[in-house]
Amino acid sequence: xxxxxxxxxxxxxxxxxxxxxxxxxxxxxxxxxxxxxxxxxxxxxxxxxxxxxxxxxxxxxxxxxxxxxxxxxxxxxxxxxxxxxxxxxxxxxxxxxxxxxxxxxxxxxxxxxxxxxxxxxxxxxxxxxxxxxxxxxxxxxxxxxxxxxxxxxxxxxxxxxxxxxxxxxxxxxxxxxxxxxxxxxxxxxxxxxxxxxxxxxxxxxxxxxxxxxxxxxxxxxxxxxxxxxxxxxxxxxxxxxxxxxxxxxxxxxxxxxxxxxxxxxxxxxxxxxxxxxxxxxxxxxxxxxxxxxxxxxxx
Numbered sequence: 128x129x130x131x132x133x134x135x136x137x138x139x140x141x142x143x144x145x146x147x148x149x150x151x152x153x154x155x156x157x158x159x160x161x162x163x164x165x166x167x168x169x170x171x172x173x174x175x176x177x178x179x180x181x182x183x184x185x186x187x188x189x190x191x192x193x194x195x196x197x198x199x200x201x202x203x204x205x206x207x208x209x210x211x212x213x214x215x216x217x218x219x220x221x222x223x224x225x226x227x228x229x230x231x232x233x234x235x236x237x238x239x240x241x242x243x244x245x246x247x248x249x250x251x252x253x254x255x256x257x258x259x260x261x262x263x264x265x266x267x268x269x270x271x272x273x274x275x276x277x278x279x280x281x282x283x284x285x286x287x288x289x290x291x292x293x294x295x296x297x298x299x300x301x302x303x304x305x306x307x308x309x310x311x312x313x314x315x316x317x318x319x320x321x322x323x324x325x326x327x328x329x330x331x332x333x334x335x336x337x338x339x340x341x342x343x344x345x346x347x348x349x350x351x352x353x354x355x356x357x358x359x360x361x362x363x364x365x366x367x368x369x370x371x372x373x374x375x376x377x378x379x380x381x382x383x384x385x386x387x388x389x390x391x392x393x394x395x396x397x398x399x400x401x402x403x404x405x406x407x408x409x410x411x412x413x414x415x416x417x418x419x420x421x422x423x424x425x426x
Contacts, residue, residue: 135218136273143207143214144273147228148266150204152400155259157197159396163389167247167317169194173240201236208232211269224269231262247321249311256307256396263400267407288352292413295349295368298342299406303399305335313387332383339376346372349409364409371402 132140161167169183169190170176176183176195183191208229215221235258242251309331311324346369353362375398382391 130213131216132214133217135215135221136275137214140214140221141270141273143211144266144270147204147207147211148263148270148404150200150207151259151262151266152397152404154197154200154204155256155263155400156393156397157193157200158256158259159393161194161197162247162252162317163315163393164190164193165318166190166193167252167321168243170198170243173243198239201232201239204232205229205236215269221269221272224265224272227265228262228269231258231265235259235262247317249316249322249324252317253307253311257304260303260400260403263403264407267404268411271408271411285352285356288349288356289413291345291349291352292410295342295345296406296410298338298345299372299402302335302338302342303403305331305338306395306399309335310392315387315389315392336379336383339372339379343369343372343376358412361409361412364405364412368402368405368409371398371405374398375402 134140161169166189169187169192172178175181176191176198177187183195208225208231211225212222212229215225235255238251238255238258242248242255245251308324308326309328312326312328312331313323316323346365350362350365350369353365356362375395378391378395378398382388382395385391
């Protein structure tokens with residue numbers, strides 16, 4: 128039996144697609160654990176953990192365990208990405224996305240090494256996180272294709288609703304980017320010796336919050352449009368994104384008022400990845416709906 132499925136919706140394609148999505152969400156959590164526990168230099172060299180050992184040693188303690196575990200998960204993601212290329216080989220558009228995932232995972236390993244070699248430069252750490260978020264978006268798109276199949280007929284919402292959906296996406300990216308810059312000025316550097324970006328955390332926190340509020344406003348405009356269109360799938364997608372973003376805002380407010388406890392910061396990071404995945408689902412839903420026909424002139 129061939130290892131390469133003949134149908135884009137075959138069970139192996141779906142399983143591998145989901146494993147890639149879950150894995151890229153998981154590494155956001157483990158990467159957050161590395162930074163929030165001060166384990167960013169738990170393995171002080173790269174690609175080896177120490178100058179003489181590929182793996183962490185007992186002398187390195189818990190920080191070495193945490194950092195090496197994150198590196199190990201990166202290796203697992205590489206295997207999953209390669210497997211994704213194999214199972215999507217017959218399907219051109221899915222194969223292209225699979226190669227994007229594979230290339231992204233490899234690039235992430237290199238960026239992770241640069242992060243260590245530069246002593247946890249906050250800008251590189253931030254880019255490392257955003258690259259993981261991008262991989263979450265791509266793997267979500269692959270999961271959607273694995274369940275829908277290729278050649279599915281695309282139908283569209285009215286133009287203004289499609290625009291609000293994309294505005295929502297842009298605002299989400301902006302909010303997350305501002306959050307990364309804000310984090311780079313905060314206390315959780317990954318190691319006591321790591322320098323921060325030198326920007327004013329309190330000012331950035333407010334700017335980040337304002338972008339989040341604009342995102343919520345755009346989501347509610349999209350919600351009104353979804354209710355008017357009467358399309359259940361799109362409406363459910365909007366409501367789920369609103370729910371996750373609402374929880375995200377509450378977590379953000381709580382962490383800002385509780386002096387940034389590591390657990391809440393970690394939850395905030397993972398929720399951002401989940402919000403991105405669900406926003407990809409929302410955009411996909413907006414492209415598969417029946418358009419509202421324009422009224423004839425004069426009626």
